[in-house]
Amino acid sequence: MAAPFMAALSANGRFVAVASCGQEGRVSCFDREQHSISVDRRIADRMLCQLSVGDDGCVFAGAQQRGYLFRAGDEPEPFPYGYRLNSLFQLSPDGRFLIRSGLGQSSECGDIVLEDMKDGTRCVLPRATPCRPHGCSTYPAGMAFSSLNALAAVVYYDGVIRVFDLLRKDAWGAQVAAEADFPWPGGLMQPQICFDGFDRVCTTLLGPDASSLGRHTLYLGQHGSV
Numbered sequence: 001m002a003a004p005f006m007a008a009l010s011a012n013g014r015f016v017a018v019a020s021c022g023q024e025g026r027v028s029c030f031d032r033e034q035h036s037i038s039v040d041r042r043i044a045d046r047m048l049c050q051l052s053v054g055d056d057g058c059v060f061a062g063a064q065q066r067g068y069l070f071r072a073g074d075e076p077e078p079f080p081y082g083y084r085l086n087s088l089f090q091l092s093p094d095g096r097f098l099i100r101s102g103l104g105q106s107s108e109c110g111d112i113v114l115e116d117m118k119d120g121t122r123c124v125l126p127r128a129t130p131c132r133p134h135g136c137s138t139y140p141a142g143m144a145f146s147s148l149n150a151l152a153a154v155v156y157y158d159g160v161i162r163v164f165d166l167l168r169k170d171a172w173g174a175q176v177a178a179e180a181d182f183p184w185p186g187g188l189m190q191p192q193i194c195f196d197g198f199d200r201v202c203t204t205l206l207g208p209d210a211s212s213l214g215r216h217t218l219y220l221g222q223h224g225s226v
Helices: none
Strands: 005-009 015-021 025-031 036-043 050-053 059-062 066-070 077-080 089-091 097-101 112-116 122-125 140-145 151-156 160-170 173-181 189-195 200-206 213-219
Touching (some): 005 050, 015 050, 025 059, 025 066, 036 066, 050 089, 059 089, 140 189
Parallel strands (some): 122 173
Antiparallel strands (some): 005 015, 015 025, 050 059, 059 066, 089 097, 097 112, 140 151, 151 160, 160 173, 200 213
16 A cells, blocks of 8 residues: 655664655655755656665665665666566665565566665565465565564464574575464464564464454574463
8 A cells, every 4th residue: 555655764863865646646856965966856656666876876765566666867767577466675784785575477476676776686475375275375475684684574464483593594595594474363363573683583463353462572593472
């Protein structure tokens, strides 16, 4: 769903990006050091729902069917998703990676691709396993990074939680360091995932009746608990 107004701050605090949706989409970026607008563009796509900005002032905006890259002085560069609407298209919190999904061979491919903004390399976070019984999709619903980007945690719509070791890779991509299932029937609603310290991954979600919350804690190296 498109957001009527969004704002994002670069990791170094220099750039503030703002996006709004009406009859068209508008993306702006303010340079706090130069006290000037570095980006101010309107696009026909008004379904913007993701926004992030890098330390260099490049703005990444994700819409329903494609993502957009905005650079100062240049026309917006579109990035089609491929097989899935509302795919991930945003920077990691520290701006190191561009997070992309929907690049697999089908609309249900749950792989995530991390594009390193420093050296241009790619790291795949593979799903590779079928949908959990009574789950709705193997598509990623949210992700989080540990400090120093050593680990990445992903929660999928069918309740699977995976922690990937970004420093250990094989032919398929980053290796899985830990895995758990969120014991919740059906698909997850609005799941949020985060690292709590160095050895815990916490996932919360809205219950089916929208009046309760579920919480799962995965202790790295141990079984998860609810």
